[in-house]
Structures are given as structure tokens and as C-alpha cells.
Amino acid sequence: MTGAAPSPTRSRRPASVASLLADVRDVGRDPRRGGYSRFAYAPAELELRTWFEAEAARRSLDVVTDRNGILWAWRPGPGGSLDDAVVTGSHLDSVPGGGEFDGPLGVASAFAALDLLDARDVGGERPLAIVAFPEEEGGRFGRACLGSQLMTGEQDPDRVLGLLDADGTSLADALTGAGLDPVHLGRDEEALRRIGVFVELHVEQGRGLVDLDQPVAVASSILGHGRWRLTVTGEGNHAGATLMADRRDPMVAAAQVVVAVRDLASSRPDARATVGRLQPVPGGTNVIASRVDLWLDVRHPDDDVTRALVAQVLESAHAVCAAEGCAVELVEESYSGQVRFDAGLRDRLRGVLPDAPVLATGAGHDAGVLAAHVPSAMLFTRNPTGVSHSPEEHVDDADAEAGAAALADVLQDLLVPREPR
Template identity: 65%
Template sequence: MTGLADLAGVGVDRRGGFTRHGFSGVDLELRQWFAEEARRRGLDVETDRNGNMWAWWGPPGESAVVTGSHLDSVPGGGAFDGPLGVVAALQAVDLLQGRGFTPVKPFAVVVFVEEEGGRFGSGCLGSRLLTGALDADAARRLTDPDGVSLAEAARAAGVDPTRLGRDGDALRRIGVFVELHVEQGRGLVDLGAPVGVASSILAHGRWRFRFTGEGNHAGATLMGDRRDPMLAAAATVLAARRAAVDNTRATIGRLIPTPGGTNVIPSRVDLWLDARAHDTRRTRDLVAAIAEAAGRAAADEGCAVEVTEEYYGDPVTFDAGLRDRLVDTLGGVPVLPTGAGHDAGVLAAHVPTAMLFVRNPTGVSHAPEEFAEEADCAEGARALADVLAELAR
């Protein structure tokens, strides 16, 4: 797909896939690409106080029709999660301009910064700062694995960190937001449809478990004399798998021992839990059960554990009227839920919001195998153009 092909060499990870984190050198390259593509279409580009980029078709204004997504990725992510929504938005502009369409309402394409939270651990960073869902002081204190703070990274990228925070002016401009995204699952494959509309998003969050024990020599320390936090961490990984029942979901995808030597008993182990369920109660109960198991495992090994919530998002039900309008405009496409979080889910608490999904034949996401057929991507761009024309007339 034109656009995605342009980005194929940006942020390639030698381990596989792409690593594109917010406010990084790779991110600056992606942002430059978007600005050039937007201006080539006659759009005026601006960056808001939180680093989100806006490309306006005509004068900015309130009650705008806004579409877009994000360009960042998880570590080693796929090519479609985020960029497909940005590329499809630009292609929708091409289609509308080719039809001779001029929006009556203000119209913008937006790129939200650091949606994945791959660098600073806080998902949907740009949209949560914009809406005030994330405290600006807390955001400035966030650090990446190298100890670089969000404030430092933002300043290096040309964003004034003292101005981070709720942006009422930008929020008031959004009359409706529609985000296109590759499906993260096999729902559309099973339904035999190239495009669908989202109904809801699961409740989800991230928690850090910090296990502390005693660092020591791997050869000189008897097994019975150890206070090894890695054992408690390992027990917690297994406990998370056992606790995730009744369609709840628990994942531990990141674990860091300190100091990390092969022949060293670690003094500390940090791991991060991603937990999701259909409602807040079940999500909180799931985390509580895993935390209780972690406490028992730590005590058994003579260690301690501290649990810190780093991010939480309530379940989202997208605006029913807007959802039905999209379905009617697109001739009755399927409606389906998603277990993945999105900037659209953050905005849904403030403005009418909807999502379009494009079929993913692998069902895989957040990995190099993530995919969408060229024809389905084109169908998604056409569907987005039809929807935007209906909303912006």
C-alpha cells in the first residue's frame, strides 16, 4: 500500500518487525514524512502542546470531522498497527479530492504521539494528555528504560514540556473522531468481511510488579540460603496464566532482572502485567488475584513485592448513533468488539467516536506477522472516505 511502503525502512528492528517510539529519532523521521505528505495534499500542518500533529483541510475550527491514528509501535511490532490508519486517512483525502469533494465542516487528519506506550510505559500518551486523563506532572516524570524522562525527550523533539497537559482548545475542535485500524484478531476473517465497525473496547491496564531480594553469587550461594526474586517473579507469571479465566486476559511480556548477569542471583526483578476484561470489576479482581499470588510467592522466597498501577482504561462503548450511521453508510458491514486499546477509546469519553477495522488474515498483531491484504487496505480507505464525506458534508 502506497504510504506503508514509504515507511518500510523506518525503525526496522534487527530482532524483527519495527520499533518506533515516541519522541525518538525514528519518530521524528515519521513525523517529517507525515508533514510532507499532508502538505503535498494542500493540508496545513500544526503540532499541539502535547506533540500531536494535525493536518487541516481548510481552516481549523470547532465541530471538526477528525480522522487519523498513530505512527509509533510496540518493540518489534508490525507494519500496520497505527500507520495503516494514518495512511488510509491520507488516501481518503486523495479519494475525496479526486471526487471534487470539499468538506463543509472543518476537517483534520491527526497523528497522536506514543499511543503504544512502548517507550514510557503509558499507553495513549498523546490523547490522554490532550483530554486530561493523564496528569501532566506525572507524565513529565515518566522515564524510558535508559532513564530519559518524558520531559527531556519532548524538549529534544521540539515540544515544550512545560506546556504538556489538557488542551481544551484542541478538544473543542473535535466534533467527531473516526479511527481506522487493522483488526487485532480474526473477527473479520471469520465473518468473511474486509471492513467492520467497532462496538466496544475491553477494560485494560498495566501494572508493574517489583520483587526485591538479595543479590548474590550463583555458585557460592546454597539454594537454601537464597532470597531470589526471580523465583517469585516466575511464580507470578504462572499465577497470571492460571488467574485469566472466563474470557479475562493476563499477559506478562516484559521482565527485567537487576543486574542481569548470567552467574548472578538478581537483587531485584521488575515485571509488567497487562490485564483486560469486559468490565472494571473483573479486571480489578484479576489483578488482585495475581497480586495476592505474587505476595505469597515473594514471602515463600524471603523477598518483598511492590505493585504499582501505571495505566488503566475503563471499558469503552462507542457512540451508538455514530456507529449505526457508519454501518448504514457502508451498507451493513459487521459490528464487532476489540480487546485492544486505542486513542479513539480515550476520546470516546469526550466526543462522539467510532472505529473502522480492516481485516487481518493472520489474526496476529504487535508482531511482525501482522498483515492486511492490499485490496482490503484499499477497501478500508474507500470506506473511510465514504464515512468522512457523509460526516463532513
């Protein structure tokens, strides 16, 4: 990509966040779960990627899909430079039956913010890029922030290419079906070198802004969190022919483990632990399962507490399973320690947005992955329900536009580098 930054397209009126999201409101609706199921490299997410490319083209941005499936829309800097870029964006995928705003709000707000910059005649001395990371939620292959973790080298491609979705499709096959070559997955030094700063806008996943009566916040940190798989094994058998006293039922043990997770987490202040997915094998109505897999999500501001809580869960699971004649194993699938966003960048955002409160979040984000490699920050837009990962997630139109305006103000400040002190 060469050439100077394109001139603002003043003949095109700035798009609102609401209008951008309205264009994709029907993409990926889930009639069974409610809400949206937009899984990485599946039809709905691919349709959203096409929407991203079309919106980038309307703004004369250069679109590239990189080796890890990450979408970039570039406005080059002087002389066509892509180095030291100001990058913003989020993701397009969702959890199963998720809300409308988790991910796409950040991408739509980025396009709307760029329109505001064009209307203000803001060019800047740095390149600007809008990005969409794949598989942020882990809704298809079970690895959250997979695109950003591959780019930063925090995930080993050889360990994830064989991951299977619910239909038995591997990540490698899904990538191939989307026109990507799995051979090229992995740490991308060139992409990381180009990011001078990353700012992600996201719907708030909690009630912080509701309680403070503010539309926009600056993030301070992300709780340490991880995902583990507990596998409980017993003896599969006939539901009608097996006496209750003769059973080694892993489903009964698994149910007790779920309750133990709730009780153990409740005993530790600020801890959050969830079993959001449980899968019996073989899964027949008239069959005693031979195995049950449970996926455990644990979060706490102190990484040592998170680890200790998982150890307690495993100890309790061993006791429960022994009493039921079953066995249990635990495998860590992912872990991210507590993230504190770059203090200098956070304070710079606070200087641009003096009325915005500073909030921590218990939700993971691509910005949290990038924070260990490049200066990163986040903005949150108010969610009046306080509910996320659910169809009840919401953002009022006025707050969506306030979020885009705040993002535009931040980007404008970052596009012209400050003189060193």
C-alpha cells in the same frame, strides 16, 4: 490558519494505501527483534512525523504540532473555520518489534481517503483534519495513549515528565530534543473543542474479520484494561558462592508469579492477562537478582472482573514471594474502563457501510480515550494472520484500499451535517 478549504488537487492522482506505506517500509526496522521498533520522539518516529508533514503538504493541508506533541493536518472549513471538525487518523509509533500496520495504516488510510474525497469533488461544510497521536503504544515510556490522555487531561503532566525510557532518557528530555516545550503539556480545551467527531481506522488485532470473511468492520466497544508493575524484592548475591538453600531469589518468585497470572486468567471466561516484560536488577548472568520488576496487562469486558483478577494476582504473588523469602509490591500505572463507542455515530457508520459487521476489540486505542470527551468511532481493516504486535501482522493491498474507501465514504457522510430531527 485562514481562508477557505483548498480546492482538490486533480492534477495529482490519488495515492494508494499500499504506496504510502511502501514509502516508509524501511523506517524503524528492528534487526534484532524483527518487525519495527518506532518509539515516540526517537529517530524512526521522528522520520515518520516528517513523512506525515510531507504528505500533508502535498495535499495543501496546514500542519500543526500542538502542545502535547500531537500532529494535525488541517483542511479548514468555510471562512477558515476549524470548529466542529471531522477528524481521522491514528498513531505512528509501535511496540518493540511490532508490525508494519499498527498505527501507520490508519494514517495512510486517512491520506488515501482524502484523495478519494478530492477525486469525488467532496468539500463539505465542516473542516477536516488528519491526526497522529504520539506514544500510543507506550513502547518508550510505558504509558499507552499518552498523547491523547494528556490532551484530554487523563494524564497529569507532572506525573509523566519524569518517566524514563530504557536508556534513562526522561520524557521531558525527549520532548525537548524533539523541539517541544514540556512546560505546555496538559489538557487542551481548544483542541477538544475543535473536534466535532473522531473516526479512527486501525488494523484489526484479532481474527474477527477473517472468520466473517469481510474486509472492514465497525467497532462497538473496547475491553477495560490496565497496566500494573509488580516489584519482587529479595537478596542479591553471588551465583557461585550462595548455596541454593540460602537464597532469597526474586527471579524464582517472579517466574512463579508469571505462571500464576496465566492460570488465574485462564480460570475466568473472556479474561486476558499477560506479563510481557520482566526486568531483573542488576541483570548479570552470574548474579542473583536483588529485585525483579514485572509488567502486568489485564483485560476483561467487565471492569469489576478486571479489578478482581488483579487482586487475585497480587494475593497469589504475596504467597509465592513469602515462600521464597521475598516481598512484592504492586503499582497501577494506567487503567481504562470499558469503552462503548457513541451509539448514534456507530449506527451512522453502519448506515454508510451496511455490509460491515460490528466487532468489539480487546486492544486499546486513542479513539477509546477520546470517546469520553467527543463522539468517537472506529473502523477495522482485516488482518489475514489474526496476529498483531508482531512482525506477522499483515494487511492485503486489496483490503487496505477497501478500508480507505470505507473511510472515505464515512468522512463524506460526516462532512455535510445532517438536519436535526
